[in-house]
Amino acid sequence: MRLIQPLFFLTILLVACSGGSDTEETRSPQDRARDLIIEAQEVATTGNTPKAAELLARSLALDPDHVGAWHSLGEMRLLSGLDGVFEALDRAEAMGLDSARFHQTRGEAYEAEEQDSQAKLEFAMALEREPFRKEAWFRLAQVERRLGNEFAAAESLAEFARIDQAERSLMTSLQAAEAQPEDAMLAAATASAHLEMGYVEEAQEWVDRAFAMRNNIPEAHMVAGRIARLQGDPDTALVHFELVTSLSQYDPRPWIERSEMALSAGDHQAARNYAHQATDVAGADPRVFLAQARILIALDALDDALASCEAALMRDPKREETLQLHAHIWDLMVKANEPAGKDD
Amino acid sequence: MNKRLGWILLASLPLGACDPGAQDPSLWFEARTLSDGEFANVSGTAEKDFVSDSFGAGVALRDFNGDGHLDIFAIGGGDAQGKANGDALFFGDGTGGFERAPRELSLEATPGGRAYGVNARDFDGDGDVDLYITRRGPNRPLCNQGDGTFEDQSEVSGLGDPAWSTGAAWLDFNGDGILDLFVVNHIEFDLDAVNERGKSLYLGQNVYYGPTGLPAQADHLYLGQGDGTFELADVGPELGSNPHYGFGVIVFDEDQDGDLDLYVANDTTPNQLWRNDGGAGMSDQAARLGCALSMEGGPQAGMGVALGDADGDLQPELFITNFSNDYFTLYRRGEDGFWRDRTTRSRLHALTWKSLGWACGFGDLDSDGDQDLWAFNGHVYPQMDAVPNGPSYAQVAQVFENDGSGRFSVPEHGGGPGMGTPRSGRGGAVGDLDHDGDLDMVMGVLDGSPVVLENSGRGGNSLMVELVGEGGNREAIGATVEGQVGSKIQKRWVGSQAGFLSSSDPRLHFGLGEGQQLDQLRILWPNGSRLDVGPLQAGQIHRIDQATGQVQSEPRDH
Numbered sequence: 001m002r003l004i005q006p007l008f009f010l011t012i013l014l015v016a017c018s019g020g021s022d023t024e025e026t027r028s029p030q031d032r033a034r035d036l037i038i039e040a041q042e043v044a045t046t047g048n049t050p051k052a053a054e055l056l057a058r059s060l061a062l063d064p065d066h067v068g069a070w071h072s073l074g075e076m077r078l079l080s081g082l083d084g085v086f087e088a089l090d091r092a093e094a095m096g097l098d099s100a101r102f103h104q105t106r107g108e109a110y111e112a113e114e115q116d117s118q119a120k121l122e123f124a125m126a127l128e129r130e131p132f133r134k135e136a137w138f139r140l141a142q143v144e145r146r147l148g149n150e151f152a153a154a155e156s157l158a159e160f161a162r163i164d165q166a167e168r169s170l171m172t173s174l175q176a177a178e179a180q181p182e183d184a185m186l187a188a189a190t191a192s193a194h195l196e197m198g199y200v201e202e203a204q205e206w207v208d209r210a211f212a213m214r215n216n217i218p219e220a221h222m223v224a225g226r227i228a229r230l231q232g233d234p235d236t237a238l239v240h241f242e243l244v245t246s247l248s249q250y251d252p253r254p255w256i257e258r259s260e261m262a263l264s265a266g267d268h269q270a271a272r273n274y275a276h277q278a279t280d281v282a283g284a285d286p287r288v289f290l291a292q293a294r295i296l297i298a299l300d301a302l303d304d305a306l307a308s309c310e311a312a313l314m315r316d317p318k319r320e321e322t323l324q325l326h327a328h329i330w331d332l333m334v335k336a337n338e339p340a341g342k343d344d
Numbered sequence: 345m346n347k348r349l350g351w352i353l354l355a356s357l358p359l360g361a362c363d364p365g366a367q368d369p370s371l372w373f374e375a376r377t378l379s380d381g382e383f384a385n386v387s388g389t390a391e392k393d394f395v396s397d398s399f400g401a402g403v404a405l406r407d408f409n410g411d412g413h414l415d416i417f418a419i420g421g422g423d424a425q426g427k428a429n430g431d432a433l434f435f436g437d438g439t440g441g442f443e444r445a446p447r448e449l450s451l452e453a454t455p456g457g458r459a460y461g462v463n464a465r466d467f468d469g470d471g472d473v474d475l476y477i478t479r480r481g482p483n484r485p486l487c488n489q490g491d492g493t494f495e496d497q498s499e500v501s502g503l504g505d506p507a508w509s510t511g512a513a514w515l516d517f518n519g520d521g522i523l524d525l526f527v528v529n530h531i532e533f534d535l536d537a538v539n540e541r542g543k544s545l546y547l548g549q550n551v552y553y554g555p556t557g558l559p560a561q562a563d564h565l566y567l568g569q570g571d572g573t574f575e576l577a578d579v580g581p582e583l584g585s586n587p588h589y590g591f592g593v594i595v596f597d598e599d600q601d602g603d604l605d606l607y608v609a610n611d612t613t614p615n616q617l618w619r620n621d622g623g624a625g626m627s628d629q630a631a632r633l634g635c636a637l638s639m640e641g642g643p644q645a646g647m648g649v650a651l652g653d654a655d656g657d658l659q660p661e662l663f664i665t666n667f668s669n670d671y672f673t674l675y676r677r678g679e680d681g682f683w684r685d686r687t688t689r690s691r692l693h694a695l696t697w698k699s700l701g702w703a704c705g706f707g708d709l710d711s712d713g714d715q716d717l718w719a720f721n722g723h724v725y726p727q728m729d730a731v732p733n734g735p736s737y738a739q740v741a742q743v744f745e746n747d748g749s750g751r752f753s754v755p756e757h758g759g760g761p762g763m764g765t766p767r768s769g770r771g772g773a774v775g776d777l778d779h780d781g782d783l784d785m786v787m788g789v790l791d792g793s794p795v796v797l798e799n800s801g802r803g804g805n806s807l808m809v810e811l812v813g814e815g816g817n818r819e820a821i822g823a824t825v826e827g828q829v830g831s832k833i834q835k836r837w838v839g840s841q842a843g844f845l846s847s848s849d850p851r852l853h854f855g856l857g858e859g860q861q862l863d864q865l866r867i868l869w870p871n872g873s874r875l876d877v878g879p880l881q882a883g884q885i886h887r888i889d890q891a892t893g894q895v896q897s898e899p900r901d902h
Contacts, residue, residue, distance in 0.1 A: 047669070047697025081691035081751060108639070112689050114678075138641030142634050146682045160641055 033063035040072070049079040067095040075105050078112065085109045100130030107139060116143045132198040134163040151331070154324030166196035177206070184213035188220035195223050200230060218248040225257060234261055252282035256291045268299050279311070286315035290322055293329070302333050370710035371743055371755040372801035373785070375762030378416065379793040380444040383432040387421040387790050391726060394424040395554035396480060396508075396533055398724040399647075399702065401788035402461035402845035405773035406473040409492035413438035414775045414849055415445075416786055417475065418794045422458025424535055426481065431459060433492060438901070440778040440798060445492060457481015461771070461845025463512040467523050468572065469816040476525065478509035478845065480533060502574040507561040508533055511593035513840040514821055515604045516870060517577070518623030521815040522568035524577070526606055528590035529561035547734055549727035556612055560587035563608065565626075568816065580625040588613035592649040592844050596660065596837045597822065599681065602872055604822045607635070609646030609664050617683075635662060635675045635683035644670055648772075648844035652706025652715045653835045654690065655750025658826070660837065661686070665701025665719050665844070668735045672696035672704070672719060676750075691751050692717075692744065699739055700724065703772025703843040707783045709743060711803035711855030713832060717744040717752060720769030720787050720844075738766035741787065741797070762797040775849030779901040781806045781883060783853055788846065804857040805882040808900060811838060811852070812889045813870060819850055820890065822870035827854045827862045828878075856882050 036059035044052040053076035060069050074088035089106050107122030123140040126133055141156035170193040177186040191206035204227055210220040225240030238261070241254035259274035275292040282288045289312035296305035309326045316322065388397025404417040413436040420429030433445040457479035467474045472488040482504035486494035498504040503525060511528035518524065531554060541557065543550040562584040566574035588610035598605040599619055606618040607630075614637055617630035630636035638644050645667035654661040654674065662675040662683070671693045675683040687693045696719070704719040721739035729737050743759035744752035758764045771788025777796065778784065785797040809827075813820030823838040836852045854862055864878035869890050877895050880886045887896040 047671075047694055049694040049697075050691075079688050079693050081689050081693070111684070112686075114684070135640045138637075139639070142682075145632070145634070146678075146680060164641070 029062040033059040033066060033069070036062070037066070037069055037072075040076070044076060049076045050082065052076045053080055053082060065095070067092050067097050070095065071097055071102055071105065074109070078105065078109050085112075098129070100126040100128075100133050100136070102126075103129065104133065104136050104139070107136070107143075111139065111143065116146050119143050120147065132163055134160050134167070137163065151324045151328040154321050158321045163197070166193060169193045170197055182213065184210045184217055185219070187213065188217045188223065191223040192219055195226060200227060203227060216247060218244045218251060221247070222251075222253060225254065229257065229261065234265070237261065250281050252278035252285065252288045252291075255281065256288070256295075259292075259295050263295060263298055271295055272299060272301070272304075279308075284315065286312040286319060286322065289315065290319075290325065293325060297329065297332070302329055302336065305329050306333070369756050369760070370712065370801045370803060371716070371745055372757075372760035372799070373743070373762035373797040374760060374800055375765060376440075376796045376798065377793050378418075378434060378442055378786075378796055383418070383420065383430075383444065384793045385419060385421040385788065385790060386423075386429055388423045390791070392552055392724065394535070394538060395531065395552050395558070396424045396458075398552065399770055399790065400458075400460040400845070401768075401770035401790045402459075402478075402847075403771040403773050403786050403788040403794055404462045404464035404475070404847040405775040405777075405786050405849050406464045406847060407436075408433060408464075408473050408488060409435055410472060410490060411435075411438075413779075414777050415492070416442060416773075416794060416796075417462055417464060418788060419459045419462055419477070419771065419845075421790075424533075426457060428456075428458040428479070428481075431462075431477070434794075435492065436777060438779055440784075440796070442796075459484075460508075461510055461512065462847060463514065463841045464847040465514050465523075465821070465840060465850075466818045467514055467525070469523070469818045471818065476503070476512050476514075478505075478512050478527070480508040480530075482506050483509050483512070483527065497572070501572060502576075503566055505529070505564055505566075507564070510591050510845055511608070511841060513593045513595045513606065515595040515606070515840060516817050516822065517565060517604060517620060518567060519603060519871075520568075520570075520623075521817065521871070522570045523816050523821070524568050525566045525574060526593060526595070527564045527566065528593045528608055529563050529587070530589055530591070530611075531555050532559040532561050546725060547728065547731045549725065549730060551725040551727050555589045560589050560613065562587040563590055570816070580627065582627055583618070586628075588616065591647050592664075592842070594649050594651050594662075594842050595822065595840050596651055597824070598660075598677070604870075607649060607651075607662060609649040610643070611645050611647065612643055614643045615646045615649075615664065633681065633683050634685070638670070638673065639685045639687070644673060647702045648704040648719070648842075650705045650717075650842050651837050651839060652717075654686075654706070654715055654717075654746065654752075656714060656748065656832070656834070658833060658835045661706075661750075663704055663706065663717055665699075665704045665721075666696075668698055668700040668723060670697070672699070672701050686750070689751075691753065695742070695744060695752065695754060698735060699742060700735065701742075702770045703787070703846055705772065705774055705843050705848065707774050708806070708834075708853060708855035709783055709799060709803075710745065710801055711782055711806040711853075712748075712857045713804070713829070713834065713855050713859075714746040714748045715834075716746045718742065718772070718774075718785065719744075720767075720772045722766075722768035722770065722790065736766060738768055740764050740766050741769055760801070762795075767795065768792065770844060771846040772843050773846045773848040775851070776808065776853070776900070781900055804855050805859060806853060806855050807862065807880055807882050808885040809852040809854065809865065809880070810885060810887045811850075811867065811869075812887060812891075814890045817870055820870060821850075824868045825852055826866045827852075827880075828864045828866070829856060829859050829862055851885070 036055045040052040040055035056073040070092035077085045103122045103126035107119045110119035120143045123136045126136040137160035141153045145153035173190040173193045177190040187210035191203045195203035207223045221240040221243045225237045228237035244254040255274045255278035259271045262270035275295045289308045293305045293308035306329045312322045385401045402419045408415045416434040418432045420431045422428040434442040459477050459479045461478040463476040474488050475486040477484040485497040485501045485503040505527045507529040510530045513526045514523045541553040565577040567577045592609040595604045603620040605620045608616045616628045618626045619629045648665040650663045664673045674687045674690045676686040699721040700723045701719040706715040709716040719742045723737045726737045741763045745755045768790035770790045773786050782799040782803045784799045787795040811820035821840045825836045827834045861879040867875045884897045
C-alpha cells in the first residue's frame with residue numbers, strides 16, 4: 001500500500017541524526033524537527049497525510065536543510081491534494097535529491113496536473129535509477145497510453161507484470177527455501193527469483209548455495225550464466241548456458257541468451273541462428289517466438305520478425321504484449337517503406 | 345394488524361455540543377433506526393465464520409404502493425448453510441414515518457438461498473416498481489401488482505440466475521426498446537470446501553477464508569424477449585472467460601456511442617468496464633483505459649460504485665469504495681477517453697484511508713449545486729476490534745462535501761450525529777423521504793435494523809425531475825440530463841443500480857442554492873432523441889414524459 005513507504009527513507013536519515021532526550025528549552029531545532037518528522041511518519045501510516053504534511057512543514061521551519069523532509073512534504077501534499085507540491089520537490093532537488101523515488105513522486109505530481117509528457121520523463125528517470133521499480137513502470141504505461149504510444153505502454157505494462165510476478169515468486173521461493181534449506185532446486189529457484197528482481201548479489205549467494213549441494217541443476221547454471229553476462233564475462237556465461245542445454249535440451253532460454261550475446265557482439269548470423277534454435281526446442285511457447293521477434297527487430301529483419309510475432313499470436317491470440325509488438329512491427333515496416341523526407 | 349412505528353431516536357447522541365440550530369451546518373444527518381421489534385438483518389454468525397456472512401443488507405428506496413411516498417425494502421440475510429431470513433417492506437407516510445407492510449404483503453423467505461441485494465425498477469413497464477433480489481442461490485424477480493404486493497416470476501422469466509449474485513442492473517443492452525438485465529456474480533461457494541480451507545490470518549487474527557483462493561463466478565447478461573421472458577445472452581467469450589468477485593455495477597454510455605456500457609466493482613480483482621459493441625458483444629476496457637486498478641497498479645477491493653460529475657465539467661467520475669488501509673478511488677474520464685485516478689487531487693485519499701466502504705453515492709446533499717459524496721462503512725472482520733490500534737469492526741458513515749471544483753472535505757461535525765455512530769453499514773439508498781426537498785438516506789445494516797438518516801441541514805433550494813420513458817424502459821434508464829442555471833450546468837446520469845446491492849429513488853435531484861429555478865433542462869433519452877424543457881421551478885417535482893414531451897409539475901409535498 002502506498003502509505004507504508006512514504007517516509008521510509010526519512011527513517012534512515014533519522015537514524016543517523018537521532019540523539020538523546022533533553023528538555024524542550026535545551027534541545028536544538030534539529031532535534032525538535034526530528035521529533036516532528038517522527039510524528040509525521042506515524043501519522044502518515046494512519047492515512048492522515050494532511051496532518052503529516054503539516055508536521056513536516058513545521059519541522060522544515062525548524063530545520064530547512066533536511067532534504068528528505070522536503071521530499072516527504074511534497075509527497076504528503078500530493079497525496080492530500082494540497083497545493084505546494086512542486087515547491088517542496090523543487091527544494092529537495094535544489095539540495096541534490098535525485099533518487100528514483102523522488103522522480104516517481106514528481107512524475108505523479110505532473111500526472112495530477114495532467115502534464116503527461118513531463119510525467120513520462122520523470123518516470124523514465126525513476127527507472128533509470130531503479131529499473132525494478134514496478135510502480136514507475138505501471139505509471140509510465142498509463143502515461144504512454146494516454147500519449148498514444150500503445151506499444152511503449154504495452155512494453156511498460158509487461159515489465160510491470162514481470163516484476164510483480166517476480167516479487168511474488170521471490171517471496172514464495174524464499175519461504176520454501178528457508179523451510180527446506182537442503183533442497184538445491186529450491187536454492188536455485190530462489191537465486192533465479194532474486195535475479196529477476198535485480199538482486200544480483202543475493203542471486204549469486206543462492207546460486208552458490210545450490211552449487212554447493214549439486215552442480216547439475218539447469219536453473220542454477222541459467223542464473224550463473226545470466227549473472228556472468230551482467231558482469232561482462234561472456235565466456236563464463238557461455239559455459240553455463242551450454243551446460244543448461246546439455247542438462248535440459250528443451251529449455252529455450254540459453255538459446256535466447258546466446259542470441260542476445262551474439263547480437264551484442266555484432267555477429268548477426270549467429271544471433272539469428274540461436275534465436276531459431278530457441279523456437280526449434282520450444283515450439284509451443286509463444287513467449288519464445290516473442291523473444292525471437294524482438295531479436296529479429298534488432299537485426300532489422302522485419303519480415304521475419306513479423307512472422308515470429310504471428311507465430312506467437314497463433315499460440316496465444318490474446319496476449320496484449322504480442323498484439324502490440326505485432327502492430328509495432330507493422331509501423332516499423334511502414335516507416336521503412338516511406339520515402340525519405342524532404343528538406344524544407 | 346399494522347403496527348405504527350415511531351421513530352426510535354438514537355439516544356445519547358452528542359447533540360449538545362454541536363446543535364445544528366446553533367451551528368447551522370449545511371450537511372447534517374440525524375439517525376433513526378427502523379424497527380418493528382421483529383425485523384432485522386441477521387447474517388450468519390457473530391464471529392463471521394464465512395465470507396458469506398460478511399456482507400449483504402441491500403436496501404431499496406422506492407414508492408412501491410403508488411401513494412406518492414417513498415417506501416423502504418430491506419434484505420433480511422441468512423446464514424452460510426443457506427437458511428434465508430424474510431425480507432421486509434416498510435411503507436412511508438411522506439413525513440419520514442414508516443410502518444411495516446401488513447404481514448400478508450410481506451415477502452417471506454423462500455428456500456434455495458439467502459438474499460444479498462435488491463434492484464427496484466419497473467422492469468415490466470407497467471408503471472409500478474418491481475423487485476429483483478439477488479441471492480446465493482436462484483435470484484428472484486418479483487413483479488409488483490400495483491399495491492406493493494409481488495408475484496414471483498422466477499419460474500417463468502428465466503431470470504433465476506443460480507450463481508451467488510450480488511449486483512444487478514437493468515439496461516436496454518441491444519437497443520430494442522426492451523429492458524435486459526446484467527447480473528453480477530461473486531464466488532462459487534462450497535461450504536465443505538471452505539471448511540476444509542480453515543481460517544485466514546489478518547493482522548494476527550484468525551478470520552474467515554476468502555474470497556481470495558475461492559473460484560469466482562462469471563457475470564451474466566439476460567436479454568429481454570418482450571414477453572416477460574429473458575434469455576442468457578451470448579456477448580462473446582470475454583464475459584465468461586475471466587470471472588471476478590463482483591459486487592457493485594452501474595450502467596451508462598461510457599464512450600458516448602449511443603449504447604449502454606457497464607462498470608463493475610470487483611473485490612480483490614480488477615474492476616471491469618464492459619464496453620457495449622452496439623448490442624453485438626462486449627469487451628472489458630478498464631485496464632486499457634485506466635480504471636481497473638489502483639494508482640500503483642494493484643487490484644483494490646471494489647465494493648460499491650457510483651457515477652457523477654464531481655468537478656462540474658460534464659465529464660463523468662466514478663467513485664469506488666474499497667478495503668481499509670487503502671483509498672476509495674475517484675476516477676475521472678478525460679475528453680481523450682482515458683480514465684485518470686483523481687483521488688489525491690480530490691483530497692479523498694486521506695479521507696477514506698481508514699474506512700472499509702460499501703454503499704456510496706453522489707448527491708447534492710446540501711443542495712448547493714454540486715455533487716457531494718457519501719459512503720457507508722464497516723469492516724468485514726469482527727476480530728479487528730481485538731487488534732491494538734487496528735481498524736474497528738463498526739465504522740462511521742461518511743459524507744464528503746464538494747467545494748464545487750471536485751475537491752472534498754469532511755463537513756463540520758462529520759455531517760451530524762447520524763453519520764458519526766459506528767455501525768456495520770452495507771447497503772444504502774438515497775431519496776427525499778419527507779418531501780422537504782433534500783436528500784435523505786437509508787442504510788442497510790449488517791446484523792441490525794435499517795437506519796434512516798434524515799437530512800436536516802441548512803440546504804439550498806432544489807427540485808426533482810422524474811423521467812417517464814417510452815415502451816419497456818419506462819424509467820428511462822440510460823438517459824442523461826443537463827440542468828442549467830445561469831451559466832452553470834449540472835449533469836445527471838439515469839442509472840439502474842448504484843452503490844452497493846441497493847436501489848435509490850431514480851428521480852433526479854437538482855440543488856439550486858439560492859436559485860429559484862432551473863433555466864433549462866436538456867434530456868438525451870435512451871433512444872437518442874432529445875428534449876429541452878424549462879424553466880422548471882424550485883420546490884416542485886417535474887414529471888417529463890418522453891412520448892408526449894409534456895412536463896407535469898406539482899409541489900413536492902403534493
